[in-house]
Amino acid sequence: MSENKKRPPMEGGPGKKMMVGKPKNAGKTIGRLLSYVAKSKGLVALVIFLVLFASVANIAGTYLLTPIINEIGNLLSTGSDDVSSLIKMIVALGILYLMGAASQYAHSRLMLNVSQKTLNLLRRDLFDHLLDLPIKYYDTHTHGELMSRFTNDVDTVREAISQGLVQLISSGVMAVGIFIMMLYISPALTGLIILMLGVMLLVIKYVGGKSSKYFRKQQAAVGSVNGYIEELIEGLKVVKVFCREDKSKENFTQINEDFRKSATKAHTFASILMPIMGNISYINFTLSAALGAFIILNLGDAQQGVTGFLLGGFSGALTLGSLASFLQYTRQFSNPITQFSQQMNNILLALAGAERIFDVIDETHEEDNGYVTLVNAHIDENGNVTESEKRTGQWAWKHPHSADGSVTYTPLKGDVRFHDVTFSYNEKKTVLKNVSLYAKPGQKIAFVGSTGAGKTTITNLINRFYDIQEGKITYDGINIKKIKKDDLRRSLAMVLQDTHLFTGTVEENIRYGKLDATHDDIVNAAKIANAHSFISRLPDGYNTMLTGDGSNLSQGQRQLLAIARAAVADPPVLILDEATSSIDTRTERLIEKGMDKLMEGKTVFVIAHRLSTVRNANAIMVLEKGEIIEKGDHDELLRQEGKYYKLYTGQFELS
Secondary structure, three states: OOHHHOOOOOEOOOOOOOOOOOOOOHHHHHHHHHHHHHHHHHHHHHHHHHHHHHHHHHHHHHHOHHHHHHHHHHHHHHOOOOOHHHHHHHHHHHHHHHHHHHHHHHHHHHHHHHHHHHHHHHHHHHHHHHHHOOHHHHHOEOHHHHHHHHHHHHHHHHHHHHHHHHHHHHHHHHHHHHHHHHHHHOHHHHHHHHHHHHHHHHHHHHHHHHHHHHHHHHHHHHHHHHHHHHHHHHOHHHHHHOOOHHHHHHHHHHHHHHHHHHHHHHHHHHHHHHHHHHHHHHHHHHHHHHHHHHHHHHOOOOOOHHHHHHHHHHHOOOOHHHHHHHHHHHHHHHHHHHHHHHHHHHHHHHHHHHHHHHHHHOOOOOOOOOOEEEEEEEEOOOOOEEEOOOOOOOEEEEEEOOOOOOEEEEEOOOOEEEEEEEEOOEOOEOOEEEEEEEEOOOOEEEEEEOOOOOHHHHHHHHOOOOOOOEEEEEEOOEEHHHEOHHHHHHOEEEEOOOOOOOOEEHHHHHHOOOOOOOHHHHHHHHHHOOOHHHHHOOOOHHHOEEOOOOOOOOHHHHHHHHHHHHHHHOOOEEEEEOOOOOOOHHHHHHHHHHHHHHHOOOEEEEEOOOHHHHOOOOEEEEEEOOEEEEEEOHHHHHHHOOHHHHHHOOOOOOO
16 A cells, blocks of 8 residues: 555544534534434433423422421411321322432433434444445544544433433423522522522533533543554554554653543533532522521511512412422522533533534545446357346446447456546645556556555556546446446455455455355365465364454465455456565465466456566556556566666665
8 A cells, every 4th residue: 555655634643632622513413413313202202201290390399398397387386286287298299209200210211212222323324424435535534533433422422312411401491490489489589599690600601611621622632542542552563663662652641641631620620510509509598598587587577568479479478388498499409500501511522522423424425426337147159248137157247328228238358448547646746647558358467666656546546446537447448437336346356465354254254255155165265365274274164263353363364365355256357456465485385376276367457566476467567656667578678677677686676
């Protein structure tokens, strides 16, 4: 992947802070997020009902203190021993609180189901869209950055849905309900509460703002820490080879310290909010109690008319029982406001995370305007092609023509040609300049050149990982832009320098090249790649489990499995991107015959690391700075005594 290293700057990455910030369009993000939540609308409606019921039960339960305390006062003043009414009220209060607690438990459990279903759908859409994105997107975004969408961002959304949404509704209902009940009991005392509420809001604005600021920095620092750790783990061998452990520790210490500072400040402001609000609440409680006691003791007779309404509300007079209820409301009033402010901070973080998830989902998927498809075909001895519904082992390009509505079939042979192709990954630098080449069916074409010469780029263009700016690439005489990408790629097989194996058995990894391959197909492919011998010696043979990208195998063995994967696909065109660079010379000699058999009758493109592997190529292209400076077979190039000659004789080395 030589020239691909020169890519547009990556966004974020290890050691780089990816600022979280507030959502750019909160309204739009809320709407999209709620559309996912709405897919559980039945459960959501039940949750809202239970939240409302629990809140009303809590508010009503507090107001029942008024008749209970008043009844106790009457019993004490009269000396009566008839406590039946008191017992009934206490039982009613207990039932009310019990029903409220049951509702809280129920809506919490139900909301967990709603949140998990929502996240399941969100992850599915995110994953599905990631697979539809072009290679260019992955070349410009780090793995850690993309993984953070599935981890950090999804987790913040989970907390917001499972807890924040319910808390917001509950806090809103409680705040409004408590305020109404306080007005009902005593408008005068409520006025005092309003004054203290102003103080609370000022505190929340300052402390909550500071907390939100540092929580965003903390979230960004988490991405940096995770990205750095991921990068170090993936490149640990490189770290140890160059003895960079101490420097890596030093860098991590700095990143970790930045995380500590932001997390400490974030949680400091978050943790002091509740104590501050609690103390303000105590002050509020004390002042309300003192004023209420003064009214009862000194203004009991004055509670008539307008004065009576201001002092005693709709109840007509402020009593000891109503004062007790009011004071309880006073204690409760600050809680929903504080919870609301805290949840708003979490909601904003969740919306920012959801927005980043939606940004990925909204990325333009890999465009495919192709209409030529690959179909099973039957080709008779006269070359006539007919489409077949069954697998025949023969393939053809089905080419509909919009001009006259006709359909033509072109046998799949593997004739690939470049016609004055010019390409660049970005506007700053041209990678290929007016490249023209052809590969007839069954020919082996090799590319030789320094790092950044454009070798891998050519193979990327054949697969249409990128589209060219100028020129044309044809496949069996058809412009590849007319061929559907999936069909185009099904006609190709690639063996990459960087081998990737998936968690599963050896057989499953080879079958990745052809999902309907039988066990015999798998074994035959392994024999072609000369992998059968070492597979047979594995503990469970073809059923041996591979994990960690095949970490329990040697690099050479992993590469042999990749070659077997290409062999089982058996396409007409084969691309070998320095496929044997990770294999020792002895192993390379062992698979030469197998590779020759694999390449028999196929059009093969080889990116050469070792010139010895391309001596038998039909044509060798020597690239330099995106241009073909020499072309010919091995003997022709040696006679030219140009760049290839100097490379082969050791006067120059590939870099």
